[in-house]
Amino acid sequence: MSAAVTQLAPVPLRVAAVVRETADSVTLTLARPDGSAVGPGAPGQFNMLYPFGIGEAAISLSSDSAETLVHTVRGVGAVSEALGRLRPGDWVGVRGPFGAGWPLEAARGRDIVLVAGGIGLAPLRSVIHAVLRDRAAFGRLFVAYGARTPRERLYVAELEDWQARSDIDIAVTVDAGDAHWSGRVGFVTALLANAPIDPARCIVMACGPEVMMRAAARQMLGRGVPIENVYVSLERNMKCAAGLCGHCQVGPLFMCKDGPVFPFGRVQDLLGVREI
Amino acid sequence: MTSNDPPASPTAEAGHILPAAHFDALLTLLHEDGFDVRGPRVQGGALEIGKLPNAAALPQGCSATQEPGAWRLQHTGTPAWFGITHGGMSWKALLHPARTRLWSAERTADGFSVHEDAGPAKPFAFIGVRACDLRAIAVQDNVLQRGPYVDAVYNARRNGAFLVTVDCAEPSGTCFCVSMGSGPAAGSGYDLALTELDAGSASHRFLVRTGSRAGEAVVQRLGLCEATHQDSASAKAIVEGASARMGRSMDATAARATLSANRESPHWQDVAQRCLSCGNCTMVCPTCFCTTVEDTSDLSGDIAERWRLWDSCFTFGFTHVAGGTVRESAGARYRHWISHKLLNLHEQFDESGCVGCGRCITWCPVGIDITAEVAALPQDVS
Known part of the structure; x- marks a missing residue:
């Protein structure tokens, strides 16, 4: 593939729907017209979203739709908070999609374990959608999801749908429950010990805090999953998303163009170095 | 042409x-x-x-x-x-x-x-x-x-x-x-x-x-x-x-091995005690390419611009993410900079990121010398 001159200008797309997920998170559905300069992207890839006049942030795709771009955004700064204020009919600038996505091709015919912490469920939801769309192509699907509190769970109605289905195993845990919570409390990694999968023919995909991903990877390696079948998605500060601004480097890797999804074996040594 | x-x-x-x-x-x-x-x-x-x-x-x-x-x-x-x-x-x-303007934009009926x-x-x-x-x-x-x-x-x-x-x-x-x-x-x-x-x-x-x-x-x-x-x-x-009559010298091949073996070293703390994190070295370095962007809008909110500026990996905010700054210490930032020049660029682009111009030494306000810092790292950490 020959190199293309990087698209500098955001493409305006219309907000088709907004769903409030939690006190600080929303899911935006953007209409993507036929022939749009912004492609549909693949699970694990991300777009740079630009609320007009404010700034740009890297936000992963949280569904696998071709007609729309779906992004779940947690408001943690000026740009993400401005994205959270968008209403249907508003316009948002988009550059993308960028990056290497989840290994869905490699996962065909295998069991899949998804390990999500907090907002890390958003990029993995796109995997769940893709697997459910072509369910027979994959083996068992096990999802371990950890949120801080019950109120901070994303996609609550969808979680219930998934829990009701027989073709997906989903286990949810929280760091701290409340008066209405009767589910599990504790680390998400505790859900992995008895995950009903065949370690020899399974692909693991993890997204969440780095300490969680490292623990999850170690746990699954301990269960006999080959290291080349364990994948993680990393986050660093990004400005250009195209390997040109230098911000997202971790050792020799650019998170934007080499990642954000990496085979764990490629990053485990780097992630063990403090402040890298 | x-x-x-x-x-x-x-x-x-x-x-x-x-x-x-x-x-x-x-x-x-x-x-x-x-x-x-x-x-x-x-x-x-x-x-x-x-x-x-x-x-x-x-x-x-x-x-x-x-x-x-x-x-x-x-x-x-x-x-x-x-x-x-x-x-x-x-x-x-x-x-x-x-400093360069990448684009300007104005609101229209279609966004x-x-x-x-x-x-x-x-x-x-x-x-x-x-x-x-x-x-x-x-x-x-x-x-x-x-x-x-x-x-x-x-x-x-x-x-x-x-x-x-x-x-x-x-x-x-x-x-x-x-x-x-x-x-x-x-x-x-x-x-x-x-x-x-x-x-x-x-x-x-x-x-x-x-x-x-x-x-x-x-x-x-x-x-x-x-x-x-x-x-x-x-x-x-x-x-x-x-x-x-070169003013200085460096064993570039040994530098790669030395930096690779010294990701964790007390020497980074030693450099940090001298380094001001001013970023001068990155500004004068002819290969440093890092940039940031600034988005602005006028008072009406209808006209916006994006400007791109040189950035420096020595700033605290360079690695800021929602959870905080990744490279909080000056030692980690110096380690990143020197490792990118002498080690990581080889893996990324198959060449050194240092050309031996010496500007980072000359223009460092406290005279930190890239050749001396490499030489000061333990050569054998096995």
Whole structure:
């Protein structure tokens, strides 16, 4: 593939729907017209979203739709908070999609374990959608999801749908429950010990805090999953998303163009170095 | 504009001769061909890269001393026209500008429309590029033009640029291009490579080597005489002399292994006690390419712009994410910078990110010396 001159200008797309997920998170559905300069992207890839006049942030795709771009955004700064204020009919600038996505091709015919912490469920939801769309192509699907509190769970109605289905195993845990919570409390990694999968023919995909991903990877390696079948998605500060601004480097890797999804074996040594 | 393709056929083996008295003919030709001609200029007591109308504007008669934390201009009256190796400013200021508007946008009925800024009206011609800086341009070419994505701003400024190098006769106290394999004679990638001969005499002249078809065409149009073997022997002696007088040295191969083995080392804390995290080294480094963006809007909120600025990995906010800053300590930031130069760029782009120009040493306010820091790391940590 020959190199293309990087698209500098955001493409305006219309907000088709907004769903409030939690006190600080929303899911935006953007209409993507036929022939749009912004492609549909693949699970694990991300777009740079630009609320007009404010700034740009890297936000992963949280569904696998071709007609729309779906992004779940947690408001943690000026740009993400401005994205959270968008209403249907508003316009948002988009550059993308960028990056290497989840290994869905490699996962065909295998069991899949998804390990999500907090907002890390958003990029993995796109995997769940893709697997459910072509369910027979994959083996068992096990999802371990950890949120801080019950109120901070994303996609609550969808979680219930998934829990009701027989073709997906989903286990949810929280760091701290409340008066209405009767589910599990504790680390998400505790859900992995008895995950009903065949370690020899399974692909693991993890997204969440780095300490969680490292623990999850170690746990699954301990269960006999080959290291080349364990994948993680990393986050660093990004400005250009195209390997040109230098911000997202971790050792020799650019998170934007080499990642954000990496085979764990490629990053485990780097992630063990403090402040890298 | 024709490109920097290799020459179609070998020109005169020894090159050609441009008499100093005819140097202006070269500049005039480039001006007439529509180039924005830039070269070294002494301005305000510093060496900068400015518009070069004629040879008289070159820093003739000037020298400079460079040591850790010090750059001093000296009016020594040296007869050389290119007696100063380099200043803090490098050609990246022109090819990869420190501050540039990427686009402006205004709200419309269909969201907003974006207008990207055009590149410069004229291609650049650079006069007096040093061998280290020629290598540095090649490094930035790799980063900004040869990856999966091409940087539009750099591309527009770099393509069609005509590069005239001048070999160094007198390296500075912080130079170590020999160690990095980048100088003092220009390697590849130039259109014309000059060596200044017999400055101060009636036969003051430049040996001219061609490195591209565009360079060959210029030599032909100037009607330059072929050089003699004596001319090329003189040029060779000048380069060999400069090689022998390097201010510093570094074992670049050992540096890779040393940095790879010292990701965790108490030495980073030692550097951090001296490093001010000011970012000067990244500003003067001719290969440092990092940038940030600033988005602005007018008071009405209907007009917006995006500007791109040089950034430095020494700032606290450089690695800021929702959870906080990744490289919180100055030691981690210095480790990132030196490791990127001497180790990681090899893996990313198959070459060193350091060209041995020594600017980071000269312009560090506390004189931190990249060659000394590498040497101070434990060589064997097994």
